[in-house]
Amino acid sequence: MAAAVAVGSETLGLSVPPFTQHAISVSLPTWKDNVGYEKGEKRVIESMVSGYPRFFLHLSIRKLASMCEQKFGINGERCLLCPSKKVADHCRTFVLGRAALAGTPTHVRLVRYFICPDDSSTPASPTQQPSSISPARCAELHIALFPAEIFPIAKQFWQHSGLGISSRLAEHCLSLLPSQDPHGSQSPSSTSPTPSPHPHFKPLNKHYSVKHSPRSPSLGDSRSTVPATSSDILTKDQSTYLEERYGRNLPLSAGAFAKRALRRRIAGVLVRDNVDDGPQGPCAGAQDVEIGPSSRGVRDITEDDVFLYPTGMSAIWNAHQLVLRARPSAKSVCFGFPYTDTLKILEKWGPGAHFFGHGLDSDIDALENLLFEESRQNPLSPPVLALFTEFPSNPLLRSADIPRLRALADKYDFLLVIDETIGNFVNVQVLPYADIVVSSLSKVFSGDANAMGGSLVLNPKGRHYTTLKGHMTIYDDTYFDEDALFMERNSRNFAQRIRTIDENTEAVCAFLRSRSAAEGVPSPAIKEVWYPKYTTPANYLRCKLPDGGYGGLFSLTFASLAASQAFFDALPYLKGPSLGTNFTLACPYTILAHYTELGWAAQYGVEEGLVRISVGLEDKETLLRGFDAALKAAEAAK
Numbered sequence: 348m349a350a351a352v353a354v355g356s357e358t359l360g361l362s363v364p365p366f367t368q369h370a371i372s373v374s375l376p377t378w379k380d381n382v383g384y385e386k387g388e389k390r391v392i393e394s395m396v397s398g399y400p401r402f403f404l405h406l407s408i409r410k411l412a413s414m415c416e417q418k419f420g421i422n423g424e425r426c427l428l429c430p431s432k433k434v435a436d437h438c439r440t441f442v443l444g445r446a447a448l449a450g451t452p453t454h455v456r457l458v459r460y461f462i463c464p465d466d467s468s469t470p471a472s473p474t475q476q477p478s479s480i481s482p483a484r485c486a487e488l489h490i491a492l493f494p495a496e497i498f499p500i501a502k503q504f505w506q507h508s509g510l511g512i513s514s515r516l517a518e519h520c521l522s523l524l525p526s527q528d529p530h531g532s533q534s535p536s537s538t539s540p541t542p543s544p545h546p547h548f549k550p551l552n553k554h555y556s557v558k559h560s561p562r563s564p565s566l567g568d569s570r571s572t573v574p575a576t577s578s579d580i581l582t583k584d585q586s587t588y589l590e591e592r593y594g595r596n597l598p599l600s601a602g603a604f605a606k607r608a609l610r611r612r613i614a615g616v617l618v619r620d621n622v623d624d625g626p627q628g629p630c631a632g633a634q635d636v637e638i639g640p641s642s643r644g645v646r647d648i649t650e651d652d653v654f655l656y657p658t659g660m661s662a663i664w665n666a667h668q669l670v671l672r673a674r675p676s677a678k679s680v681c682f683g684f685p686y687t688d689t690l691k692i693l694e695k696w697g698p699g700a701h702f703f704g705h706g707l708d709s710d711i712d713a714l715e716n717l718l719f720e721e722s723r724q725n726p727l728s729p730p731v732l733a734l735f736t737e738f739p740s741n742p743l744l745r746s747a748d749i750p751r752l753r754a755l756a757d758k759y760d761f762l763l764v765i766d767e768t769i770g771n772f773v774n775v776q777v778l779p780y781a782d783i784v785v786s787s788l789s790k791v792f793s794g795d796a797n798a799m800g801g802s803l804v805l806n807p808k809g810r811h812y813t814t815l816k817g818h819m820t821i822y823d824d825t826y827f828d829e830d831a832l833f834m835e836r837n838s839r840n841f842a843q844r845i846r847t848i849d850e851n852t853e854a855v856c857a858f859l860r861s862r863s864a865a866e867g868v869p870s871p872a873i874k875e876v877w878y879p880k881y882t883t884p885a886n887y888l889r890c891k892l893p894d895g896g897y898g899g900l901f902s903l904t905f906a907s908l909a910a911s912q913a914f915f916d917a918l919p920y921l922k923g924p925s926l927g928t929n930f931t932l933a934c935p936y937t938i939l940a941h942y943t944e945l946g947w948a949a950q951y952g953v954e955e956g957l958v959r960i961s962v963g964l965e966d967k968e969t970l971l972r973g974f975d976a977a978l979k980a981a982e983a984a985k
Contacts, residue, residue: 360394363923364930369405369514369797371789372923372932373397378912381935385942399924400799401506401660401688405514411521415490419458424492427501428512430657430825432459435489441504445695446497453497458490462523486520488512507691509660513799516827602828605835608632609788610650612838613802615642615772620839632835643772644779647807654803654819655826659768659787660688662801663735666783670733670762671697673811673818677729680714682706682736683747684951687940689735689766701731704951706745707883711752718759733762738770738777739887742902742936742959743952744877746887753780762811768927770879773845774895775887782809788834790927791848791899792841798833800826844929844964849896851970852962856880856901858971862978872910872981877902900926902936902959906985911935911956913984918977926961931970933960
């Protein structure tokens with residue numbers, strides 16, 4: 348098991364996990380660094396070579412976008428890269444609509460771009476496809492081009508929907524271009540332009556050579572990068588060789604096989620799931636694998652009820668789009684304080700949302716009153732479209748009374764959508780209550796923090812299942828095969844990992860709570876340990892499996908902001924966004940997620956000084972020593 352790691356200022360901006368080309372987090376090791384990131388401080392922004400993919404454009408995506416802007420752009424247009432025509436259409440609709448609301452009418456042009464290894468790359472008509480090249484060897488991009496000043500609006504689509512291309516797809520596209528490799532070296536004979544470095548920034552460190560423009564600290568500037576040197580990072584061929592040679596991944600041609608394995612694993616229908624499967628293929632994806640009734644509490648579910656998406660947020664976005672298509676128009680309900688983009692999706696697409704931000708039983712009373720009044724005023728239509736809730740919530744780990752919400756959904760004929768990411772289906776069973784269950788596979792299902800993914804599961808026993816399933820005939824599979832391959836490999840042992848993480852987290856939380864105000868400790872540094880075992884426990888237990896745990900996530904609030912900062916800075920573990928990693932990972936959640944709306948978040952108990960911690964697979968005693976050291980620093984600072 349991994350031990351505690353030193354995380355000093357020298358790691359600022361580097362990938363988390365370290366030396367990982369497609370890492371989904373970034374090192375922000377001190378409280379000051381996190382505030383600096385939110386403020387767009389040059390010191391922080393210039394150091395960043397990684398970041399959470401929906402907020403930070405990977406270097407390969409930036410490079411490819413810059414090339415597309417130079418190839419297809421007019422008058423300095425910027426672009427977003429989309430994996431399909433449908434996604435590009437949604438992007439255009441969103442940008443035009445939001446720009447009109449902002450009083451800045453604009454235009455969005457779409458270009459369909461085939462990239463093939465014989466240098467026949469060309470924009471294509473809707474019906475055209477290169478005939479001399481195997482489609483499997485080509486890549487297809489759909490490019491949304493718009494005036495540069497509209498980029499802040501366009502990046503909202505990238506962030507909220509999670510539908511942009513992945514870094515692995517970008518690298519694949521770059522590898523097909525004869526004059527560029529994925530790390531940016533340009534052949535002497537090439538006539539394709541290379542992104543020009545900004546003259547005021549210097550290379551950062553020996554592992555990366557990158558330059559950033561400070562004008563867009565969240566998503567970055569796609570035209571301000573200098574590629575990493577090939578001597579510091581494995582080449583694409585080397586990485587592929589290592590993955591396949593040591594049996595960690597299927598061959599890259601086996602994307603459909605890996606996706607089938609993932610859908611079966613998520614459906615819970617595998618009689619056996621061999622964690623030691625090698626490059627010849629996991630039994631989970633084989634045609635003759637033994638399939639049984641689902642272990643998820645709904646026996647009739649099959650792999651055909653599971654749909655994969657490139658990110659967890661895109662699964663939520665698509666769930667919302669699905670219910671908008673399938674049901675009469677009405678506002679949705681966001682129940683409980685959610686991850687920030689879930690609420691943004693409900694507010695910015697469709698008729699809007701009712702927000703019950705505390706997610707307590709008293710909020711269900713208020714919800715029931717709302718449903719009654721809406722039904723009385725308009726008895727011919729459902730009072731709301733759907734209710735979206737997390738089980739438990741992020742970051743306060745509150746659990747809603749799911750059976751009671753189900754009863755209201757049946758009574759008032761609306762859909763119940765449950766995000767099980769934090770609880771995960773090894774620990775809790777929410778599918779029997781839901782019409783749709785969504786999850787971010789990027790979290791503990793993967794664990795390695797090097798691949799993104801999301802899932803949407805339909806409940807075949809739900810009263811609206813037939814209607815929902817009928818509308819899924821237009822499912823747009825934009826999950827890049829190589830991302831699915833990594834996700835399949837990572838998830839083979841997820842159930843075993845979760846057991847260890849559950850045990851570690853319960854031990855850590857018990858230790859911290861023993862030194863908190865909840866236990867009557869005089870003048871404690873810790874006010875509250877937010878953890879499903881202590882936070883709305885009765886509601887959590889209603890869905891907890893007999894052998895399930897309480898998950899790997901908890902949050903702490905402190906007696907003072909100084910104590911919060913001291914605890915965070917002294918914690919000897921990796922610091923950065925994301926959760927569910929195989930290693931312990933911490934972040935000052937409210938600072939990162941709600942820096943521009945601290946007062947609003949505080950209304951719902953999400954304090955400025957809240958620290959969120961995702962516990963990993965480290966040795967339990969090592970973990971306790973690390974948290975003890977951080978707690979002593981907080982007590983000294985309080």
